[in-house]
Amino acid sequence: SQQGEEDPQALSIQEGENATMNCSYKTSINNLQWYRQNSGRGLVHLILIRSNEREKHSGRLRVTLDTSKKSSSLLITASRAADTASYFCATSRRRGAQKLVFGQGTRLTINP
Amino acid sequence: EPEVTQTPSHQVTQMGQEVILRCVPISNHLYFYWYRQILGQKVEFLVSFYNNEISEKSEIFDDQFSVERPDGSNFTLKIRSTKLEDSAMYFCASSEAGQGVGAPTDTQYFGPGTRLTVL
Numbered sequence: 617s618q619q620g621e622e623d624p625q626a627l628s629i630q631e632g633e634n635a636t637m638n639c640s641y642k643t644s645i646n647n648l649q650w651y652r653q654n655s656g657r658g659l660v661h662l663i664l665i666r667s668n669e670r671e672k673h674s675g676r677l678r679v680t681l682d683t684s685k686k687s688s689s690l691l692i693t694a695s696r697a698a699d700t701a702s703y704f705c706a707t708s709r710r711r712g713a714q715k716l717v718f719g720q721g722t723r724l725t726i727n728p
Numbered sequence: 729e730p731e732v733t734q735t736p737s738h739q740v741t742q743m744g745q746e747v748i749l750r751c752v753p754i755s756n757h758l759y760f761y762w763y764r765q766i767l768g769q770k771v772e773f774l775v776s777f778y779n780n781e782i783s784e785k786s787e788i789f790d791d792q793f794s795v796e797r798p799d800g801s802n803f804t805l806k807i808r809s810t811k812l813e814d815s816a817m818y819f820c821a822s823s824e825a826g827q828g829v830g831a832p833t834d835t836q837y838f839g840p841g842t843r844l845t846v847l
Contacts, residue, residue: 646834647834649834649835651838656817656843657840657841658732658819658838658839658840658841659771659819659821659838660838661835661836661837661838664834664835704770704771706771708834714759714761714776714778714783714784714823715773715776715784715786716763716771716773716836717773718763718770718771718772719770720769720770721770
């Protein structure tokens with residue numbers, strides 16, 4: 617399959633700390649996206665990184681992509697209680713490809 | 729900010745019944761998708777739709793499933809005869825046209841989902 621694993625499966629940290637989540641995949645990709653899902657809710661798009669990019673920032677989010685290792689990481693700095701959610705990576709094999717393949721997700725809990 | 733909407737938020741049905749899940753994609757988007765998430769599992773791609781036809785579908789999307797864009801705003805997923813294993817959260821998504829002919833942009837915007845419970 618296209619998608620590998622995300623780790624950790626669950627992460628619990630104190631408010632203000634940084635949270636790092638990792639995603640691995642198995643095939644070549646065109647881009648990788650990170651989504652957030654609050655409990656029982658929809659998926660919110662966070663950031664997209666293309667295969668020719670190594671790092672991208674958006675506010676408190678920093679995403680890295682290592683295509684040689686087929687892995688990506690999502691760093692959330694200065695975490696807040698509102699960051700508590702599940703975080704998923706999703707890969708796409710082609711530009712404009714219409715199928716996203718999701719990972720299992722990391723459940724992040726921010727303790728006040 | 730424009731968003732994808734879905735109705736109903738929760739649907740309960742008896743096994744064997746037909747259900748229709750409804751979605752209103754973002755108005756200027758041309759590419760539409762359905763995904764599902766069984767409780768505790770990954771989000772799985774079901775089908776993509778463009779120019780009034782299916783452009784890609786997964787193995788999950790068998791003859792029991794169909795999609796339709798009945799008018800200029802709605803996008804529906806029909807399950808003809810529901811099974812217990814169809815119980816899941818169903819997400820609709822849409823994306824806007826990219827620069828190439830027939831190519832969507834890469835970002836898909838998801839709706840809040842419809843929780844389908846088959847008894």
